[in-house]
Every structure is written in C-alpha cells, then in structure tokens.
Amino acid sequence: MPSQRRVVIVGAGIVGLCTAYYCRRRGFDVTVIDGRPARRDGCSFGNAGMVVPSHFVPMAAPGMVAMGLKWMWDPRSPFYIKPRLSWDLLAWGVRFWRASTRARVERAAPVLRDLHLASRALYEELAAEPGADFGFAPQGLMMLCKTPHGLAEEAAAASHARRLGVPADVLDAVGVAAREPGLAADVAGGVYYPRDCHLSPDRLMAWLERSLAAAGCRFLWETAVTGFDVADGRTARVRTASAAHVATTARVEDGPAGEAAELGDSVEADEVVLAGGIGSPAVACHLGLRLPMQAGKGYSLTLEAPRAKPAACAILTEARVAVTPMGDTLRFGGTMEMAGLDESVTPARVAGIVAAVPRYYPAFQADDFANVRPWAGLRPCPPDGMPYLGRTKWYRNVTVAAGHGMMGVSLAPVTGRVVADLLAGDRKAADATSPPPDLSLLSPDRFG
Numbered sequence: 149m150p151s152q153r154r155v156v157i158v159g160a161g162i163v164g165l166c167t168a169y170y171c172r173r174r175g176f177d178v179t180v181i182d183g184r185p186a187r188r189d190g191c192s193f194g195n196a197g198m199v200v201p202s203h204f205v206p207m208a209a210p211g212m213v214a215m216g217l218k219w220m221w222d223p224r225s226p227f228y229i230k231p232r233l234s235w236d237l238l239a240w241g242v243r244f245w246r247a248s249t250r251a252r253v254e255r256a257a258p259v260l261r262d263l264h265l266a267s268r269a270l271y272e273e274l275a276a277e278p279g280a281d282f283g284f285a286p287q288g289l290m291m292l293c294k295t296p297h298g299l300a301e302e303a304a305a306a307s308h309a310r311r312l313g314v315p316a317d318v319l320d321a322v323g324v325a326a327r328e329p330g331l332a333a334d335v336a337g338g339v340y341y342p343r344d345c346h347l348s349p350d351r352l353m354a355w356l357e358r359s360l361a362a363a364g365c366r367f368l369w370e371t372a373v374t375g376f377d378v379a380d381g382r383t384a385r386v387r388t389a390s391a392a393h394v395a396t397t398a399r400v401e402d403g404p405a406g407e408a409a410e411l412g413d414s415v416e417a418d419e420v421v422l423a424g425g426i427g428s429p430a431v432a433c434h435l436g437l438r439l440p441m442q443a444g445k446g447y448s449l450t451l452e453a454p455r456a457k458p459a460a461c462a463i464l465t466e467a468r469v470a471v472t473p474m475g476d477t478l479r480f481g482g483t484m485e486m487a488g489l490d491e492s493v494t495p496a497r498v499a500g501i502v503a504a505v506p507r508y509y510p511a512f513q514a515d516d517f518a519n520v521r522p523w524a525g526l527r528p529c530p531p532d533g534m535p536y537l538g539r540t541k542w543y544r545n546v547t548v549a550a551g552h553g554m555m556g557v558s559l560a561p562v563t564g565r566v567v568a569d570l571l572a573g574d575r576k577a578a579d580a581t582s583p584p585p586d587l588s589l590l591s592p593d594r595f596g
C-alpha cells in the first residue's frame with residue numbers, strides 16, 4: 149500500500165533529487181527544500197558526469213597522504229590544502245590518515261563496487277523513461293596514462309578491478325588509438341573500463357526536477373533550513389529562515405508556479421532526509437549530529453565547439469583531469485582544493501587543468517580555453533572517503549544521504565533508492581538494482 153507519510157528532503161542537489169524521485173515512486177508525500185533559487189548552480193551541475201563502477205577505492209587509500217604532501221607545494225597540482233588554523237581540518241586530516249589503510253580499502257571496495265553497479269543499473273532504467281534526455285552514454289571510461297610508470301600503476305588497479313568482478317582492459321598506445329579513433333592521444337597506454345558511463349549533469353538535474361514536479365513533489369526554493377523542532381526522539385518540524393514558498397513547477401522557465409502558498413517558517417515532517425551536500429554538517433549540527441566533511445573544490449571548463457571529441461569519457465591519470473563528451477560539447481574537470489567553503493576560482497589550479505590537456509591530446513591547445521569561464525563546485529568530502537548513508541540512531545525519523553565526495557553523480561540513484569527503501573521499512577536485496585545489505589561502513593553515526 150502506498151504511504152502518504154510526509155518526507156522532507158533538505159537539499160536539491162543530485163542526491164536530494166534522486167532521493168525525492170525514489171521516495172515519490174514509493175508513494176510518499178515529498179517536499180524538497182533548498183536555500184538556493186530554482187535557477188541555481190552548485191556541485192551537481194558543472195561536474196564531469198561520470199558513472200564509475202571502476203572507482204571502488206575510496207579517496208582515503210594507502211599512498212594518498214604522501215602524494216597529497218608532495219602535491220601541496222605545486223600551485224598547478226591537482227591537490228591542495230590551504231593551510232589554516234582549523235580544528236575541523238586537523239581532525240579531518242587525522243581521520244583521513246587513519247582511514248588510509250589497505251585493510252580498510254579491502255572492506256570498502258566491494259561496498260562501493262556494489263553501490264556503483266546498482267546505480268548504473270538504475271541509470272539505465274531512468275534513461276529509458278519518457279523524456280529522459282540527459283545524454284546517458286554507456287560507452288565506458290578510458291584511464292589514459294602518459295608514462296609507463298603511470299600505466300603500470302593503472303594496470304595494477306585493473307587487476308584489482310578484475311578480482312572484484314569489474315571488467316578492465318589494459319591497452320598499449322595502439323590499443324588506445326584503436327578504441328578512440330576520433331581523438332588521438334599521446335600516451336603510453338591506458339585502461340578501459342567498459343561498465344563505466346557518462347551523462348550530462350545539467351540535463352539530468354533539469355529532467356529530474358521536471359519529472360518530480362509532474363509527479364506532485366513540492367519544491368521550496370530560497371528556503372534555508374535553520375533548525376528542527378524535536379520531541380520524543382523525532383523531528384516534527386523543519387524550521388526555515390524565511391516563509392517557505394511552494395512551487396509545484398520546478399523551474400522559472402517552466403512557467404508560472406502551478407501552486408503557490410505561504411507555509412510560514414516551518415514545515416511538518418514525518419521523515420527528514422539530510423541531503424545538503426557540503427551544507428550538511430551545519431544542518432546536522434542543529435540536531436546535535438556530527439558529519440565531518442571538508443569541501444573539495446573542483447573546477448570544470450566546457451568547450452562549446454571542441455576540435456574533436458572522444459566517444460567515451462576519460463581520465464588523464466597523472467594530471468587527474470576528467471574529460472567528458474556532453475552532446476556537442478566537451479568538458480574538462482579536475483583539482484581537489486581544500487580551502488573551506490569558498491567557491492572562488494584559483495587561476496593557477498585552472499591553469500594546471502588547461503596545461504594538461506595538450507600533453508595528452510595534441511589536437512588541443514591551451515588557447516582553446518582562452519574564453520572559457522571556469523566553473524567551480526564544492527565536493528562534500530568525509531575523511532574516510534565514504535558517504536554518509538542511513539538512519540541515525542539518535543532520531544527515529546532522520547536519515548542522512550550526504551558526503552558523496554567525488555562520486556555523488558555516480559552514487560545518487562542508489563542512494564535515493566536505499567533511502568526510499570529504508571523509509572518504507574524494506575531492505576530486501578531481491579534484484580540486481582537492490583543495494584548490498586551491509587551499510588555499516590556508511591553509517592552517519594560512525595564519527596560520533
């Protein structure tokens with residue numbers, strides 16, 4: 149029987165929208181609240197749009213601390229932590245270091261693999277829906293390696309992948325050229341992951357909003373969540389900074405709001421889902437919950453009329469630059485800059501991305517990017533590289549779906565599906581798209 153329990157989702161990023169989608173499909177009465185306007189930007193829009201079963205190793209992994217320390221001193225490198233006196237940053241660093249063990253990676257990898265694969269299957273279903281024009285392309289991912297040393301490292305990663313049942317083909321330069329005849333790469337070789345995919349994140353967000361509005365989901369825009377009314381271990385109301393305006397149409401360009409009403413400064417909820425991306429720790433704080441996270445700023449540059457395009461998305465591995473064809477355009481993204489909640493652009497980091505492109509793809513020149521405006525987004529990065537997903541034990545009706553770091557697009561559908569299943573009290577793993585039963589590594593309570 150469909151339930152009409154009222155689910156309030158804080159955050160209209162890709163995780164919040166996918167959660168709304170699967171909750172609505174379960175028959176819940178769904179309201180999505182976001183502090184930004186409907187016509188907004190944010191981490192879920194300008195990203196590289198990759199769906200990556202190949203990315204089963206969390207960011208916190210052996211060797212990452214040493215590599216990070218080495219890169220810290222190069223202004224163009226793909227990784228940087230802005231030195232600052234911050235207890236949160238220090239604690240995050242210590243937790244990251246503690247989590248970067250082989251034993252932990254061995255535990256985390258099958259969990260991430262299963263989640264990514266479940267998400268991929270859900271994306272296939274979503275892409276088959278009417279009007280789902282978000283450019284889902286199951287073309288695989290090419291990890292391009294400039295150096296023999298880089299290729300050896302990626303070949304070792306490919307062996308790990310195959311051990312976990314994720315197909316991976318190690319290719320020499322000739323093999324790479326044969327797979328991507330449309331765009332010549334000057335590389336030692338690469339590893340091709342056929343199960344990976346890509347999509348256009350802006351179009352995905354727009355389609356999800358349209359579908360949700362059509363299905364009766366309410367959106368409260370420009371409505372920052374500022375607290376909760378709690379009684380008997382439950383949150384009964386979500387408090388907001390301003391009177392909440394309901395709009396059943398998702399975007400301004402969709403026409404006038406189908407329904408508009410003042411709700412006052414709070415919203416009643418039977419279930420609350422925290423999906424606020426990098427804003428989640430502050431929201432969780434109002435409930436006394438601790439969700440440690442640092443913002444990992446990344447940039448992307450989109451060429452509207454690229455000289456050439458690959459068929460599959462790619463990662464320029466040594467430079468840590470992602471390359472994704474999106475319709476007629478080609479997007480390049482990269483950098484992990486930890487500088488707090490600051491969305492401003494650091495030109496040297498962007499220059500690092502631009503400089504890497506012609507090294508791998510001689511068809512491009514740095515000048516191709518001269519008039520391209522860099523986009524910046526803040527990835528929500530927990531210290532152990534694993535998202536927070538599940539109910540918190542401290543409240544009977546609060547679920548967390550946040551902290552997806554570099555994998556939010558890839559993991560959003562399965563996250564939404566897991567949350568909807570949890571709220572419906574149903575965690576059966578009956579089919580291929582069902583989540584794995586063990587979510588203990590993702591517990592939102594794992595840091596106290």
Ligand SMILES: Cc1cc2nc3c(=O)[nH]c(=O)nc-3n(C[C@H](O)[C@H](O)[C@H](O)COP(=O)(O)OP(=O)(O)OC[C@H]3O[C@@H](n4cnc5c(N)ncnc54)[C@H](O)[C@@H]3O)c2cc1C
Binds near residue numbers: 193372424527552
């Ligand atoms: C350069 C770059 C490339 C990337 N490439 C990929 C990729 O290829 N594949 C992949 O899987 N991932 C990728 N990512 C990561 C991915 O973009 C993120 O993991 C994902 O967008 C996070 O989504 P989210 O919904 O959790 O957060 P967000 O998109 O940040 O959404 C959170 C929302 O919550 C709202 N909010 C916060 N606080 C409050 C509050 N108090 N009240 C009301 N609303 C609030 C915010 O306004 C925001 O709209 C990339 C990221 C970057 C920067």
